[in-house]
Amino acid sequence: MTNVQATAEVASSAGGTPAGNTEHHVVPGWAGPAGEVRCTCGAVYAGGSVRESSRLLGNHIARRARAAAEAAGPDQVVSPIDRALADSAGQSALVRIARTNMLREISRLCYAVDRAALPAPRAVRFDSRTHAAQLDFDTEGEAIAWAARLGAEPGALRSARHFAMVGATGYHAIVDWRGVRVDLVSVVPVAAPAAADQAPAVGEHYQTGGWTGGPGECGVRCACGTVFDGFDSPGEAVDLLNHHIVRETDPAARKQAEAVSA
Structure with missing residues (x-):
């Protein structure tokens, strides 16, 4: 059975970003004993296997990105990362996950602290x-x-x-x-x-x-x-x-x- 947890305790015990963070990206290198995967907002998806959990998390990230794009008013600017995530909403789970991982890496290069950050596209x-x-x-x-x-x-x-x-x-x-x-x-x-x-x-x-x-x-x-x-x-x-x-x-x-x- 699919289980979704989004509590501060779950995020904190995993040693990552606390719940309440408005960023939505896959937390790399973290998986629970039952194949759970975690979003940087604190939500943990458990679908019985890493593959199924990743599919559910990909849907979660795409929904949040699409909602952010739709909620932006005419004077608000949607980041190119969020726009690309929203545009990927209709793709298969594997494609969405691959694109999400690449967009996360692009975001890291734009906000790098261990080396010179690159300009945002x-x-x-x-x-x-x-x-x-x-x-x-x-x-x-x-x-x-x-x-x-x-x-x-x-x-x-x-x-x-x-x-x-x-x-x-x-x-x-x-x-x-x-x-x-x-x-x-x-x-x-x-x-x-x-x-x-x-x-x-x-x-x-x-x-x-x-x-x-x-x-x-x-x-x-x-x-x-x-x-x-x-x-x-x-x-x-x-x-x-x-x-x-x-x-x-x-x-x-x-x-x-x-x-x-x-």
């Missing part, structure tokens, strides 16, 4: 298909700092690049962290040149716009009207646009492309 997203994570930052320096920390292990940093698009500059790094791909992205708006306000001449090929979002929501637009959308990162969309521009403006490249397609 503006948003944390998860790809529902691949379960990869994306952290969005307000500045390039913030994204670079995370790439340096998460990519410190040999082979962890898969790629890192700067890119430019009309009206913005950006940085995109990919790291393998805790067995999961993590994209670290910053897109900073810049003043557009005056010529950008003029209508492009027919047949011209250059970037006239772009947009960013989560995985599968990034894209760019060419002056000729061609749109490249549905990419996981702005850099991937820009790469394809650059190939398009070369193919359309370089006769040799166009001839080669036509030969390959034939």
